[in-house]
Amino acid sequence: MTFELVLDLDGLTYFSDIPNWTPEMSHNFEVFYLNGEEDLQLMMSVVDDLNLHCQSLLDNGDADYFSGTKLQCLYNWLVRILKTDLNDRLQQLLHKLLLFAERAIELQTGVVIEL
Numbered sequence: 623m624t625f626e627l628v629l630d631l632d633g634l635t636y637f638s639d640i641p642n643w644t645p646e647m648s649h650n651f652e653v654f655y656l657n658g659e660e661d662l663q664l665m666m667s668v669v670d671d672l673n674l675h676c677q678s679l680l681d682n683g684d685a686d687y688f689s690g691t692k693l694q695c696l697y698n699w700l701v702r703i704l705k706t707d708l709n710d711r712l713q714q715l716l717h718k719l720l721l722f723a724e725r726a727i728e729l730q731t732g733v734v735i736e737l
Contacts (some may be wrong), residue, residue, distance in 0.1 A: 623656035626734035627722040687730030
């Protein structure tokens, strides 16, 4: 379970439309690892809302790539949801994802969420 900031699109391979992280391409990614079942359950508590707002298809065991307008949607959703009353750990996770989204927008790349 990871958030993956794509730092550079050069030379990447893809699984469907999702950039494929491999040890050989680790310099193209910054990876944040979620801490087990508790973090997964926290993310699952907001994933339906994210899917609804950004036309993503995330669920337990799934991955999705946010780039372009979908990345901007993720960013806007994160800004909105971080203003609500959230569990402290969920707030930390979503803030990290917001930082990744901001950086991806600057780099014109994207973010992979894998649950």
